[in-house]
Amino acid sequence: MEWRVIRLETRNAYSNMAVDNAIMEGIRAGSSAPTIRFYRWMPSAVSIGRFQSMNDEVNVEKCRELNISYVRRITGGGAVYHDSDGEITYSVIAPEREFPKNIIESYKLICGWVISGLAELGIEAEFAPINDITVNGKKISGNAQARSDSVLLQHGTVLYSTNIKRMFSVLKVSNEKISDKMIKSAEERVTRVVDHAGTTQEGLYEALLKGFTEGKEYQFDSLNGNETERARELEKSVYSSDSWNFSR
Numbered sequence: 473m474e475w476r477v478i479r480l481e482t483r484n485a486y487s488n489m490a491v492d493n494a495i496m497e498g499i500r501a502g503s504s505a506p507t508i509r510f511y512r513w514m515p516s517a518v519s520i521g522r523f524q525s526m527n528d529e530v531n532v533e534k535c536r537e538l539n540i541s542y543v544r545r546i547t548g549g550g551a552v553y554h555d556s557d558g559e560i561t562y563s564v565i566a567p568e569r570e571f572p573k574n575i576i577e578s579y580k581l582i583c584g585w586v587i588s589g590l591a592e593l594g595i596e597a598e599f600a601p602i603n604d605i606t607v608n609g610k611k612i613s614g615n616a617q618a619r620s621d622s623v624l625l626q627h628g629t630v631l632y633s634t635n636i637k638r639m640f641s642v643l644k645v646s647n648e649k650i651s652d653k654m655i656k657s658a659e660e661r662v663t664r665v666v667d668h669a670g671t672t673q674e675g676l677y678e679a680l681l682k683g684f685t686e687g688k689e690y691q692f693d694s695l696n697g698n699e700t701e702r703a704r705e706l707e708k709s710v711y712s713s714d715s716w717n718f719s720r
Contacts, residue, residue, distance in 0.1 A: 473570060475690040476505040480560065480677045485517035485541040488561070490706035492625060493546060494699045495565045500623050503698055506566035508684050510677060513554040513561070517541035518642055521549040521616065525720045534642050544717045547625060549603065549616030551643050558634035558664070560677055562586070562684065563627035571624050579603045579615060582626050586613055589683025590630075593669040593676070603628075610663035630680065631664040632673050 483491065488511055498504025516538075520529050522545055529551040535542050540553075554561065564582050571578040583599045590597045590605075590612070597613075600606045605613035605628075615628030636659050645658070665676050695703065710716050 473506055475688055476507045476693045477685060477690050478509040478694060479692060480510040482512040482514045485513055485543040486707045486711035488513060489543055489545060489711045490703040492563045492627060493706050494703040496623050496625050497702060498699050499565060500621050509563045511561050512556060514556045515539050515541055516556040517543060517554045518551060519543050519545050520551045522546055523548060526718050529644055531642050531644055540642055543711055547616035547618040552614055552629060553639040553643060555634040559629050559631050560680060561627060561629050565625045568619055568622045568624045576601050583615060585684045586630060589680035592679035592682055593671055595668045607663050607668060610661060612663050632676050633664055633666045636662060
C-alpha cells in the first residue's frame, strides 16, 4: 500500500476536522488514497470527543475570552486543548482492513509510529493502553479513533510546549477554581517534548515524519479537488455549527 503524506499545515479547528472527515469519505468512495497528515491549529482550540457534552467539558466563556475555538470530533476520547504553537496533531486515515481488528492493537500499531518519531529526538516513550503515549509515566500524547464503513481514522496530539496553565483554564477538570496546586498536579501527570529535548516545533515535525514513514511506500501530496470542496462544505454545515458542537 502506498501512502499519501500531507506535510505539516495550519488550519482552524473546523477546517481541520472537516478535512479529516472529507478524506475518510473519499477513501470510502475509492477516490482518496490512504493518508498520513500533520497539522497545527490556528487559533488554539479545544476539541471534544464525539459523545461528550461541550458545556460539561469546556469553559466556553473562557475560550471566547481567550479567542480559543471549540469543536466536536467524530472520534471518541476526551476533551483536548490544542495549543497553536505548542503541539503537532497527526491523522491516519486508511481502509480498516490494513489494521488489527482489535482496538488496542490498532492503537498500539499507530502509536508506535509516534514513539519511533520521539525516539529520533532521544525521547524514550511507551504505549499506555488504551490510547495514550507516556514518557516516564507522564502523558505526552493522547489519541482517538473512529471506524466507519470499513475506514479507520485515528488522530492524536504530541505535546511540544503546550501552556499547561492555559490548558486547564479552558478544560473543566474540576468544579473548583483552577489553583496553583491543581496546575502543579496536572504538570506532574503531563509532559512535553521541550521537557526532554532541545528541538523546535519544526524539528519535532521532521522527527514524526520519519517515524511515520519509515518502511512505507509514500509520496507527498495535497488534497484533491473533491476533498477540498467537501471539506469546505463540512466546515460550514457541520463543524462550525452550534447544532453539531452542542448536540449533547
